[in-house]
Amino acid sequence: MIIKLSPGDIKRYNWYLWRAVLSFFALFVLLLVVTYFGLFGQLPSFRDLENPKSNQASEVISADGTTVLGTYYVQNRSSVSFSQLSPNVVNALIATEDSRFYDHSGIDFRRLFTIPLLNLIGSKQGGSTITQQLAKNLFSGSQGAHNPFVRLTQKLKEWIIAVRLERRYTKQEIITMYLNTVDFGAYNTFGIKSAAHTYFNVTPDKLTPDQAAVLVGMVKGPGVYSPIRHPDRALNRRNLILGLMEKQGYLTDGQLQEFKSKPLGIDFNPMNHNEGPAPYFRAVLKQEIQKIFKNQNIVRSDGTPYDLDRDGLKIYTTIDATMQQYAEEAQREYMPQLQGQFNDQWKGVSRWKSIKNFKLLLDEGMYRSDRYKQLELQGKSEDEIRQNFDTPDSLELFTWRGDIDTLMKPIDSILYSKMMLRNALMSMDPTTGYVKAWVGGTDFEHFKYDQVKVGTRQVGSTAKPFTYAVAIENGFSPCQEVDNVPVTIDGWTPGSSPTETLPGAISLRTALAHSQNYVTAYVMNEVKPTPVMELIKKMGVTSDVPPYPSICLGVFNASVFDMTGAYSVFANHGTWTEPTFILRIEDKNGNVVYTHTPKVVQAMDAQSAYVMTYMLKGVIEDGTGSRLKYKYGLNNPIGGKTGTTQENSDGWFIGITPQLVTGVWSGCEDRDIHFRSTRLGEGANSALPIFAGFMKRVYANPALGIKKNVDFDAPKNMTITLDCNAYKQQQQGTNDVDKKLGF
Incomplete structure (x- = not known):
């Protein structure tokens, strides 16, 4: 059936159609108008459009100004x-x-x-x-x-x-x-x-x-x-x-x-946050920036605090991306070998009998673990939690061959973690104070505690140069000879291994090179503890250093950060330039919101500092650090000092060159867990090889500008004789004159 529409009907329907279209359009315009005036919610202002809000990651940028080491983000x-x-x-x-x-x-x-x-x-x-x-x-x-x-x-x-x-x-x-x-x-x-x-x-x-x-x-x-x-x-x-x-x-x-x-x-x-280069550095950096912003009241233009995870800041650092890579590679290359040596020493040995306070260490590890805290939040009793830790479970463990999944009692995983060696390295330019590489631990995902700046450990024999430096400033000669015999100071008599004690009279340079305790104690008795403590503080060590005679053997604790900075004084003509790792911070629009100016202190005179570089080179030439030459082939001008603490709990090596000063530490999380022999636990074995691996890589890359055959600059008008044969002749001549004059 076909319905025929009259012209009037068509006109009427067209009008209905157009009225509907016009009504829809009017409604649409009305909705736009009321939306424009905020009926359905506030629209962004002109300022909002100019500065749209978004959660933008803040970038940590290396010394080249372009390489992004990592980001902080939501x-x-x-x-x-x-x-x-x-x-x-x-x-x-x-x-x-x-x-x-x-x-x-x-x-x-x-x-x-x-x-x-x-x-x-x-x-x-x-x-x-x-x-x-x-x-x-x-x-x-x-x-x-x-x-x-x-x-x-x-x-x-x-x-x-x-x-x-x-x-x-x-x-x-x-x-x-x-x-x-x-x-x-x-x-x-x-x-x-x-x-x-x-x-x-x-x-x-x-x-x-x-x-x-x-x-x-x-x-x-x-x-x-x-x-x-x-x-x-x-x-x-x-x-x-x-x-x-x-x-x-x-x-x-x-x-x-x-x-x-x-x-x-x-x-x-x-x-x-766990991956990428320098994860320990980035974690410490974040805390340092938050502290700086709070202490200096650095805020956004609207007065609200900066949020590193959302505000898109650009943090320009001193870290050299290539050196950082070399430092991490040197650690990964040697630490599996060192861990193997450590594990071999503990094979078949009862931890319960051989480790002091063993149960206490396990309990402390359990209490600090995330697992314990989660079970506690679930309302579990102490007995229930201990039962959980004694029940095998699927766990992920760190190994130097990569993470592994295994079935293990959680309490056994605590022991496994505590028997893992830790290691830290920091390298800096002694002149500018710029930190070039920072390896705060062995694996950030599993062991987040930073051992460069946050953690402190007993420094051992790396403290000895401080005592000798005070002596040099007070007129002692590196060629002066002292009988290497026991010395008692205020009832304290340091020990010395009979096999490692050099007999007879030896020079101060030889005593430092071979880390002789008796001669070091003799020097301390001559210069007294307070001046040594004051020098250590001037050289940037921030931890507590009591003015006791035993500080000459390093019984105080310090960080790798502070000790590396202190040794930079020797390489930098006696000037301590604060170790610096932040250059500047910019907001997301490129405006500089913070610039770091390092502190500078003249800690000792330039001549004394140069004499100390001469003495520290003796450690490498014919002392406890000599394997750097005969095993690793580094024959260029390098000074350094090994350090080994009581019961081999800590191994140190701090090496100095005119352009780089590098500190390395190795040890377990707890000092009661350590190597069972000094042969393997000493700094020459547990820390020096990582320094060697790092420096060999650095020297092999000319683009870094670290020259191999550059020696330390001697100051003008040297008055201290470094040629010990000439020194002996001078002393002999002085003695002859004294005899003639009847003295």
Whole structure:
């Protein structure tokens, strides 16, 4: 049945249709107006648009000014400028998300009403422009997105914000802001810079068309199109985007076929707080910055405190990325060997009988463990917790061959951890005070306690040069000879191994080279403890150093940080320059908010410092550090001092060159657990080899500028004789004159 409409009916229906359209348009305009005036929630102000809020990671940057050592973040997001973006990323994004990006002013109405047709012909684009998506990412959020009315109001906000963004920013700035805000899934990765590193281990400017297509493909669904979890989906999505790029003229047909034939080529490098170079340094650095900001009242422009995890600060440090790598490599190279020596000494030996306070050590380890704290929070009793620790469980353990999963009683894992050797290294430029390398421990994921600055240990014989330095300043000669016999000071008589005690009269240089306790005690008795303590403090040691005679043998505790800084005085003409690891801190806009100025103290005169370098070179030439020459082939001018504490609990070596001073420490978490022989536990075996491995790598790289055959500078007008034969002749001549004069 066919119904014929009269011209009047057609006119009337047309009027109904147009009235409906006009009513819808009026309602739409009304909604836009009320949204603009904030009826559905406050819109961002002009200031908000100029400074959009986002959780942006703060970057720790090495001495070269470009290498990022790591980040602090809630969202692993780092920003880049448009010039740092590969054109391939921009092209892939525009081809996929907004082909008319350069032609609209934030809202593409023509595209909005043709989306169904575009999807039918394979364009696969949504209704939102890139600018609208940016508005959503920055300001409107996604709460209530499943409520149609809430989503409508959000969409209206996005349109208004998009138009405002287009008025405030250039197209290049908008696309850069967008790429800096996108979520890329794995390990909380936000922004194209983090994504390029995480998935391809490159910077954003190096992304190829196929790599760019993979990342842009993740924009709509980082989980669905993850190249790690769903490589097949990611590959299909990549090829689809490459096809869109070809249709838009960004690729030729030949290039399209070439890139589609390639595998995904993922080089997965997820970043987290435990990974990357210098994790111990980064952890200490964060605490130091927070302390500086609090003590100096450094705040944001609105008066609120800076948040390192959200404010996108750039922290420029003194750490040399290459030297840091060499230091970590030297540790990984030698520590498995040292651990093997340690384990062999303890094979078949009862820990209960041989380790002092063994049960107490295990209990303390249990009480400090995360497992104990979690069980305590669950309301478990002490007996229940102990039963849990005595019940085998699946555990992850650190080994030098990599982490392993094993079935073990948790209490046994405490023992395993305590029998693992720890190690720390710090290297610095003695002239500037700049810290070049910082290895605070053996594995940050498992052992987070920093042993460079946070931890202190007994320093042993590395303290002896301080006593000799006071003697040199008071007119003693390194060639002066002293009988190497026991000395008692105020009832204290140091011991000395009979096999390691040199007989007869020996020079002070020889005594220091061979770490002789008796002669060191003799010198202490001559110069007295208080001047030695005062010098140690002037040289930057911040821990407690009591003015007792025994400090000459290093019975006090100090950090690797302070001891390395103290030894830099010898290499720097008697001047202590505060060890420095922060250069400056900038906010996300490049404004400098903090600059560090190191303290400088003239701790001793230049001549005495130079004489100490001469004495410390004797340690390497023919003393306790001589294996540096005969075993590791380092024959260039190097001074140093080994240190071994009571019962071999701590092994030290601090080495000095004109351009680098490096301190190394090795030992267990608890001093009661240690090597069973001095032959293996002494610093010459437990610390010196890591120094050797580090320096050999440094010297092999000329680009670092650390020259091998540079000696320490002698000051002008030297009055102290370093030639011991000449010194003896002078002494003999003085004695002859005295005899003639009747003295």
